[in-house]
Amino acid sequence: xxxxxxxxxxxxxxxxxxxxxxxxxxxxxxxxxxxxxxxxxxxxxxxxxxxxxxxxxxxxxxxxxxxxxxxxxxxxxxxxxxxxxxxxxxxxxxxxxxxxxxxxxxxxxxxxxxxxxxxxxxxxxxxxxxxxxxxxxxxxxxxxxxxxxxxxxxxxxxxxxxxxxxxxxxxxxxxxxxxxxxxxxxxxxxxxxxxxxxxxxxxxxxxxxxxxxxxxxxxxxxxxxxxxxxxxxxxxxxxxxxxxxxxxxxxxxxxxxxxxxxxxxxxxxxxxxxxxxx
Amino acid sequence: xxxxxxxxxxxxxxxxxxxxxxxxxxxxxxxxxxxxxxxxxxxxxxxxxxxxxxxxxxxxxxxxxxxxxxxxxxxxxxxxxxxxxxxxxxxxxxxxxxxxxxxxxxxxxxxxxxxxxxxxxxxxxxxxxxxxxxxxxxxxxxxxxxxxxxxxxxxxxxxxxxxxxxxxxxxxxxxxxxxxxxxxxxxxxxxxxxxxxxxxxxxxxxxxxxxxxxxxxxxxxxxxxxxxxxxxxxxxxxxxxxxxxxxxxxxxxxxxxxxxx
Numbered sequence: 001x002x003x004x005x006x007x008x009x010x011x012x013x014x015x016x017x018x019x020x021x022x023x024x025x026x027x028x029x030x031x032x033x034x035x036x037x038x039x040x041x042x043x044x045x046x047x048x049x050x051x052x053x054x055x056x057x058x059x060x061x062x063x064x065x066x067x068x069x070x071x072x073x074x075x076x077x078x079x080x081x082x083x084x085x086x087x088x089x090x091x092x093x094x095x096x097x098x099x100x101x102x103x104x105x106x107x108x109x110x111x112x113x114x115x116x117x118x119x120x121x122x123x124x125x126x127x128x129x130x131x132x133x134x135x136x137x138x139x140x141x142x143x144x145x146x147x148x149x150x151x152x153x154x155x156x157x158x159x160x161x162x163x164x165x166x167x168x169x170x171x172x173x174x175x176x177x178x179x180x181x182x183x184x185x186x187x188x189x190x191x192x193x194x195x196x197x198x199x200x201x202x203x204x205x206x207x208x209x210x211x212x213x214x215x216x217x218x219x220x221x222x223x224x225x226x227x228x229x230x231x232x233x234x235x236x237x238x239x240x241x242x243x244x245x246x247x248x249x250x251x252x253x254x255x256x257x258x259x260x261x262x263x264x265x266x267x268x269x270x271x272x273x274x275x276x277x278x
Numbered sequence: 279x280x281x282x283x284x285x286x287x288x289x290x291x292x293x294x295x296x297x298x299x300x301x302x303x304x305x306x307x308x309x310x311x312x313x314x315x316x317x318x319x320x321x322x323x324x325x326x327x328x329x330x331x332x333x334x335x336x337x338x339x340x341x342x343x344x345x346x347x348x349x350x351x352x353x354x355x356x357x358x359x360x361x362x363x364x365x366x367x368x369x370x371x372x373x374x375x376x377x378x379x380x381x382x383x384x385x386x387x388x389x390x391x392x393x394x395x396x397x398x399x400x401x402x403x404x405x406x407x408x409x410x411x412x413x414x415x416x417x418x419x420x421x422x423x424x425x426x427x428x429x430x431x432x433x434x435x436x437x438x439x440x441x442x443x444x445x446x447x448x449x450x451x452x453x454x455x456x457x458x459x460x461x462x463x464x465x466x467x468x469x470x471x472x473x474x475x476x477x478x479x480x481x482x483x484x485x486x487x488x489x490x491x492x493x494x495x496x497x498x499x500x501x502x503x504x505x506x507x508x509x510x511x512x513x514x515x516x517x518x519x520x521x522x523x524x525x526x527x528x529x530x531x532x533x534x535x536x537x538x539x
Contacts, residue, residue, distance in 0.1 A: 171331035174387040223477040226501030
């Protein structure tokens with residue numbers, strides 16, 4: 001099955017009930033199985049600029065590179081699969097673009113963004129993230145966060161200073177320990193996960209998971225997995241009903257079928273021809 | 279404005295102490311930040327560790343212990359207006375900065391500058407995540423397992439007092455609604471709508487959901503061959519608000535929606 005037939009994708013982004021503008025950016029490229037979400041920060045419209053740069057660099061450049069290569073190819077320079085090195089390299093490139101813009105233009109000084117991105121290929125997903133935008137997976141009836149925030153609060157949870165339940169009462173939310181565009185270099189955390197048919201993946205900015213309990217996210221995804229656009233709208237609506245204090249963005253990906261990469265030289269040669277002729 | 283502790287005895291305020299250090303101690307000995315010269319108080323009785331806007335109270339193995347809001351406590355994540363009792367003395371914790379500034383300012387995501395962690399750069403196997411390493415400020419708090427997430431049944435009775443800045447829960451000002459099955463094998467069965475989202479039907483086949491919102495209950499068609507009926511009329515793609523005693527029909531089964539009490 002081709003990747004665009006194996007995935008169903010829906011997305012929604014909303015400024016919320018308090019903010020006047022939306023500093024989140026989202027993009028998806030169904031043809032190569034790529035989804036990207038970023039939550040920008042910085043004064044005036046700098047947050048939108050930062051998240052916009054991050055999303056467009058990652059989405060455009062990676063989908064361009066995948067026109068002539070397969071994500072399962074081996075990257076000679078790093079020895080990793082191409083999916084992994086593409087995510088890592090283009091997030092680093094987005095970091096450099098944002099950093100240079102903020103250094104050269106005073107109105108963009110200090111801007112930055114979180115990012116979470118998934119590249120679906122070969123019955124797997126490579127997940128890269130920086131900051132506190134998350135990816136969740138619904139498998140069966142179980143919802144699980146498959147990224148771990150780069151935030152002060154998460155470090156406190158890991159250190160046993162504060163319990164997960166107490167963390168919801170903390171006033172130290174929204175302090176990220178890693179972000180794109182703040183320093184000259186940044187390293188994305190990249191993990192590989194096996195994907196099963198029927199899984200639903202949720203990428204979201206903290207405007208969703210700060211306002212809506214995981215239990216409510218779970219019941220929404222489980223009940224509405226047959227209608228992804230409705231599920232995306234419902235999640236945004238629940239965040240707004242609870243106060244909508246931040247921008248809210250979600251991308252949903254449902255796995256409809258298997259999508260193994262072609263194996264063997266001949267199969268890949270045929271693939272290459274198909275890609276370049278069609 | 280930093281958070282503070284207000285020391286009092288028998289309702290008379292003795293002194294205010296701003297929490298402007300990472301760690302302050304309370305005890306009878308003179309070297310403590312808050313000195314309470316009373317024999318019921320241990321030499322070093324308690325400590326308050328502050329990390330940015332959060333403060334944590336810890337009993338330093340004192341002889342007579344301490345209470346927070348009337349409950350004996352060893353360790354406690356302090357919330358605005360918590361009352362700490364050490365013998366006859368009371369310490370009130372005040373941390374109201376969020377109410378003094380616009381909430382939007384505090385919700386803004388900010389970056390804590392930290393060196394890039396090379397250790398997290400590699401790729402880990404599925405399901406495993408890189409250990410981030412605890413903050414250096416772990417202080418004296420020993421690690422304890424995180425509590426499991428609150429199950430929907432427990433939501434109505436939170437163990438910790440809700441702070442004022444939390445969004446008001448929908449149930450606070452809403453009557454509970456019930457759906458009672460009228461026909462079919464489950465006739466007579468009642469379903470209380472205690473969750474924010476209740477599913478009718480079976481995912482993959484025929485699904486409608488009932489959502490609880492601040493201004494009422496709504497029914498939404500999700501998937502399936504037939505649109506559910508409300509009082510005999512088919513739903514559109516839009517959510518529809520439910521009124522007392524509306525009759526819902528889904529896959530041939532009739533149900534009545536009504537408010538309890």
